[in-house]
Amino acid sequence: MAFHKWIPRYSSSALLRDGFVPCARARSFPRTPSLVLVGCLLSGACSAGAEASRDPSPKVARRIVSLVPAATEILFAIGAGDRVVGRTHWGTHPPAATRIADVGDEVRPALEAILALDPDLVILFAGSGTADAKARLGELGVFTLSLRHNTMADLARNVLLLGDAAGCPAGARALMTAIRADLASVAQATAGVTARRVYYDVWPDPPMTVGRGSFLDSLITLAGGDNVFGDLAAPAPQVGLEAIVQRDPEIIIVPVSEAAGSEALAPAERPGWLSVPAVSRGSVVGVDADLLGRLGPRLGDAAAELASALHPGLPLPARRDPFSPDRCGR
Amino acid sequence: MPDPVLEAFDLTYRYPGSPCAAVRGITLRTLPGRLTGIIGPNGAGKSTLARLFAGILTPSSGRVRVLGRPVEEWSRADLARRLAVVAQEASRATSHTVTDYVSLGRNPYVSAWAPLTTNDRHVVAEAIERLGLSDLARRRLHELSGGELQRARLARALAQEPEILILDEPTAHLDMGHALRTFENILGLVGERGIGALFITHDINLASRYGHEVTLMSGGTATVSGTPSEVLRPRTLAEAYGCAVDVEDRGATGYVVLPVVGTLP
Amino acid sequence: MRSAKGGGVVLGVLLILAAALGLMSGSAPLPPGTVWNAVLGGGAEPSALAIVRSIRLPRVVAGMFTGAALALSGTLFQALLRNPLAEPYLLGVSSGAAFGAVVAITWLGTALGPGTTTVFALIGGLVAIGVVFRVAWSGGRIQPRVLILAGVMVSAFFGAGVMLLLALARGDAFRSAVLWTMGSLGRTGWSGVGWLGGITGAAALASFGTCRDLNALALGEEAAAHLGTRVERVKRIVYFLASVTAAATVSVAGVIGFIGLVVPHSVRMIWGRDHRVLIPLSLLGGAAALVIADAIAQMIVRPLVLPVGVVTAVLGVPLFLSLLRRTRA
Numbered sequence: 001m002a003f004h005k006w007i008p009r010y011s012s013s014a015l016l017r018d019g020f021v022p023c024a025r026a027r028s029f030p031r032t033p034s035l036v037l038v039g040c041l042l043s044g045a046c047s048a049g050a051e052a053s054r055d056p057s058p059k060v061a062r063r064i065v066s067l068v069p070a071a072t073e074i075l076f077a078i079g080a081g082d083r084v085v086g087r088t089h090w091g092t093h094p095p096a097a098t099r100i101a102d103v104g105d106e107v108r109p110a111l112e113a114i115l116a117l118d119p120d121l122v123i124l125f126a127g128s129g130t131a132d133a134k135a136r137l138g139e140l141g142v143f144t145l146s147l148r149h150n151t152m153a154d155l156a157r158n159v160l161l162l163g164d165a166a167g168c169p170a171g172a173r174a175l176m177t178a179i180r181a182d183l184a185s186v187a188q189a190t191a192g193v194t195a196r197r198v199y200y201d202v203w204p205d206p207p208m209t210v211g212r213g214s215f216l217d218s219l220i221t222l223a224g225g226d227n228v229f230g231d232l233a234a235p236a237p238q239v240g241l242e243a244i245v246q247r248d249p250e251i252i253i254v255p256v257s258e259a260a261g262s263e264a265l266a267p268a269e270r271p272g273w274l275s276v277p278a279v280s281r282g283s284v285v286g287v288d289a290d291l292l293g294r295l296g297p298r299l300g301d302a303a304a305e306l307a308s309a310l311h312p313g314l315p316l317p318a319r320r321d322p323f324s325p326d327r328c329g330r
Numbered sequence: 331m332p333d334p335v336l337e338a339f340d341l342t343y344r345y346p347g348s349p350c351a352a353v354r355g356i357t358l359r360t361l362p363g364r365l366t367g368i369i370g371p372n373g374a375g376k377s378t379l380a381r382l383f384a385g386i387l388t389p390s391s392g393r394v395r396v397l398g399r400p401v402e403e404w405s406r407a408d409l410a411r412r413l414a415v416v417a418q419e420a421s422r423a424t425s426h427t428v429t430d431y432v433s434l435g436r437n438p439y440v441s442a443w444a445p446l447t448t449n450d451r452h453v454v455a456e457a458i459e460r461l462g463l464s465d466l467a468r469r470r471l472h473e474l475s476g477g478e479l480q481r482a483r484l485a486r487a488l489a490q491e492p493e494i495l496i497l498d499e500p501t502a503h504l505d506m507g508h509a510l511r512t513f514e515n516i517l518g519l520v521g522e523r524g525i526g527a528l529f530i531t532h533d534i535n536l537a538s539r540y541g542h543e544v545t546l547m548s549g550g551t552a553t554v555s556g557t558p559s560e561v562l563r564p565r566t567l568a569e570a571y572g573c574a575v576d577v578e579d580r581g582a583t584g585y586v587v588l589p590v591v592g593t594l595p
Numbered sequence: 596m597r598s599a600k601g602g603g604v605v606l607g608v609l610l611i612l613a614a615a616l617g618l619m620s621g622s623a624p625l626p627p628g629t630v631w632n633a634v635l636g637g638g639a640e641p642s643a644l645a646i647v648r649s650i651r652l653p654r655v656v657a658g659m660f661t662g663a664a665l666a667l668s669g670t671l672f673q674a675l676l677r678n679p680l681a682e683p684y685l686l687g688v689s690s691g692a693a694f695g696a697v698v699a700i701t702w703l704g705t706a707l708g709p710g711t712t713t714v715f716a717l718i719g720g721l722v723a724i725g726v727v728f729r730v731a732w733s734g735g736r737i738q739p740r741v742l743i744l745a746g747v748m749v750s751a752f753f754g755a756g757v758m759l760l761l762a763l764a765r766g767d768a769f770r771s772a773v774l775w776t777m778g779s780l781g782r783t784g785w786s787g788v789g790w791l792g793g794i795t796g797a798a799a800l801a802s803f804g805t806c807r808d809l810n811a812l813a814l815g816e817e818a819a820a821h822l823g824t825r826v827e828r829v830k831r832i833v834y835f836l837a838s839v840t841a842a843a844t845v846s847v848a849g850v851i852g853f854i855g856l857v858v859p860h861s862v863r864m865i866w867g868r869d870h871r872v873l874i875p876l877s878l879l880g881g882a883a884a885l886v887i888a889d890a891i892a893q894m895i896v897r898p899l900v901l902p903v904g905v906v907t908a909v910l911g912v913p914l915f916l917s918l919l920r921r922t923r924a
Binding site (some may be wrong): 346381384406409417419420421423424434437438442448490 | 802807
Binding site (some may be wrong): 069203205206235238239240241242243245246248271274275276277 | 622623642643645646648649650651653661700726767770771774775779781782783784787893899918
């Protein structure tokens with residue numbers, strides 16, 4: 001399945017909307033994007049699924065605090081890296097970002113540290129977890145942009161939104177094109193292989209995996225895999241161990257993060273997991289969690305990583321560095 | 331003279347943290363087949379004395395002997411097989427039947443989880459009958475009247491097959507009819523089984539009627555000990571109780587001791 | 596009061612039915628016939644066999660031992676403190692164990708291997724037990740009133756500690772720690788079940804030896820002494836039996852409330868206060884109750900699995916209140 005069919009056309013007027021219209025959520029894969037777009041327009045407005053705190057100024061943001069690591073990467077990739085003045089503790093990609101001030105955790109950001117940087121835009125994860133921070137920042141007169149971080153459609157919106165916000169729309173479009181090309185080449189490389197049934201182990205206890213509401217599910221399919229829980233709608237559903245045993249995946253993929261401190265137990269050591277045939281066979285592969293968890297410019301690398309985990313030895317396109325040193329104009 | 335069942339020699343006890351001794355220099359004995367009464371005003375140390383005799387408290391100085399042996403040398407179970415105490419307890423709070431409650435008296439004899447033997451059940455049934463509780467055997471304790479409950483307590487003590495009985499205020503909340511019956515029961519048990527009984531009471535009248543010996547305690551010491559006629563003198567009692575008393579010997583009915591109205595200092 | 600033997604039969608049957616229900620409950624839908632075949636060993640497909648034997652069976656057995664241990668612990672604490680509201684929670688064991696577990700989850704992860712959490716939880720529970728005992732023990736006696744107060748304070752202290760650790764924890768560790776504390780029976784394999792069973796069995800046997808003394812203790816400490824009970828010795832034994840079983844359950848299964856409070860109460864209301872009856876029936880009742888609660892936890896929002904502590908709380912309280920009303924009326 002080619003990647004480009006999944007992204008509905010982006011509408012720039014959507015940047016200004018508060019609120020959210022479900023039609024634009026890519027929970028199902030629209031086969032006819034134009035129909036979706038028409039539907040959106042008819043229903044009154046197509047929200048990008050992103051929310052801005054208020055009608056933004058027509059100016060471009062010059063001092064951006066990004067509390068979303070993927071957004072940090074996107075900003076660097078579109079040439080706006082010099083506009084980023086603050087990042088979260090985990091936003092250490094690309095290497096150039098490490099020189100930027102660290103303002104703490106993405107879920108509980110340190111408001112004072114953020115304000116001390118005098119930002120004109122703060123980027124947050126969308127969701128109830130950051131609602132308080134968003135409200136406080138709004139009260140203090142800081143513009144915020146909340147990004148959803150679940151699906152491929154979210155990626156497209158985010159890239160273009162960030163491009164507009166940072167004044168680099170051309171760079172944004174170029175990035176999307178590049179990402180699509182990356183993904184297409186991985187899809188081509190895996191075109192002929194038989195899909196392997198996969199369980200993607202997000203968290204061991206209670207067992208959590210990815211459903212079709214997550215971009216990882218799309219990546220798995222792209223990389224020549226078949227997510228055994230792809231029928232579940234939620235992005236990160238909690239499942240039972242028994243269900244895993246019953247669905248009998250061929251291979252288990254475990255995201256492993258060196259940056260994070262505590263690691264989860266290997267599946268073979270978890271009580272009861274040996275009854276999953278893949279575990280007792282040793283058919284467990286680790287992948288880089290930091291790479292796979294980011295809905296950003298390195299998505300192509302992420303897909304390639306998955307593909308090599310699922311189909312070792314398969315020839316894959318060479319990885320490229322998406323972080324151009326170019327600066328986009330002011 | 332038979333050996334005393336309970337003896338105290340120069341017994342002194344001070345509660346921890348208290349400046350003065352609750353019991354001082356008490357020397358006392360109880361003989362088998364006899365009733366020894368202890369009377370005195372509140373705070374005289376009577377209940378403390380009972381607890382010292384029962385081995386609950388350890389004397390600060392002096393000795394307590396039960397059946398000739400120092401009380402510290404008795405294990406609790408052994409002691410409970412010889413000495414039964416009838417005192418204030420939370421009986422009503424439990425939902426025991428009379429039978430269950432009286433069966434508790436067999437605790438010193440049975441091992442932890444084993445059921446009661448036939449002999450145990452026999453003893454319990456006997457005790458219930460002796461105290462006239464057969465009709466009430468299945469009732470729960472909180473359904474009993476004050477008098478019935480006191481009889482149940484006596485039955486439980488009896489089920490321990492004791493040689494010694496210590497009774498702390500056995501007639502405390504009873505009307506005179508029940509109080510009388512209680513003492514009749516105690517006297518009967520003492521006579522039938524040769525038990526030596528030590529009782530503490532506020533009821534001077536009954537103490538004088540039933541006690542073979544009486545000790546008047548005041549301020550932790552035994553002011554005077556002896557037969558009721560020796561102890562129940564107006565001046566002795568007035569000093570102990572802090573009010574003028576009028577004492578009358580009614581012979582078989584016992585002594586009548588009344589405080590004189592209008593004479594408080 | 597109903598007869599004890601009848602009670603034993605009723606609760607025994609209830610336990611067997613509960614076990615059957617538990618084996619048929621789980622996140623994967625398996626028809627009863629398949630479960631039956633898998634239990635007996637013949638003719639079931641490998642995934643069903645694996646599910647029933649390696650996941651459900653240890654879970655159900657763990658539930659039985661945990662429920663029995665919790666009910667025993669509650670019964671003993673209620674006897675010791677002569678207070679019908681006493682339960683393992685009250686005296687700090689659960690909070691201490693939860694604290695130990697959260698330390699393990701948020702700081703150590705699995706750095707020291709699997710079972711780290713269990714060990715730390717056990718240590719936390721034992722520390723709490725020791726502190727409470729030390730505070731309440733003076734002059735050679737355990738003072739029940741001080742015990743309760745010390746327990747409540749220690750419980751609060753460790754509870755605050757847990758909150759502190761959670762506040763500083765990363766998102767995923769946070770979630771894991773919170774869910775751990777809510778109780779789950781699926782966390783141990785057969786080895787954990789084995790040692791929990793051993794502890795529960797040993798504690799149950801030891802507690803049978805205190806039955807008559809506990810009956811006497813209900814009359815008051817002095818009255819019990821008059822009846823031949825070695826009061827302080829019994830109090831110490833009972834305190835440690837109750838605490839250690841509670842600590843063992845929390846370290847294996849997390850914090851599961853209400854079983855220790857509601858089961859002994861209910862048994863007492865129906866079958867009376869004689870501990871020779873109360874203790875065995877509470878063991879059976881606790882085992883059955885927790886296995887049933889776990890079956891509900893597995894099924895009610897399938898394929899998600901609720902923490903069993905949630906189910907015991909939500910169901911336990913109304914059931915208990917209705918029983919209370921019926922008995923009083």
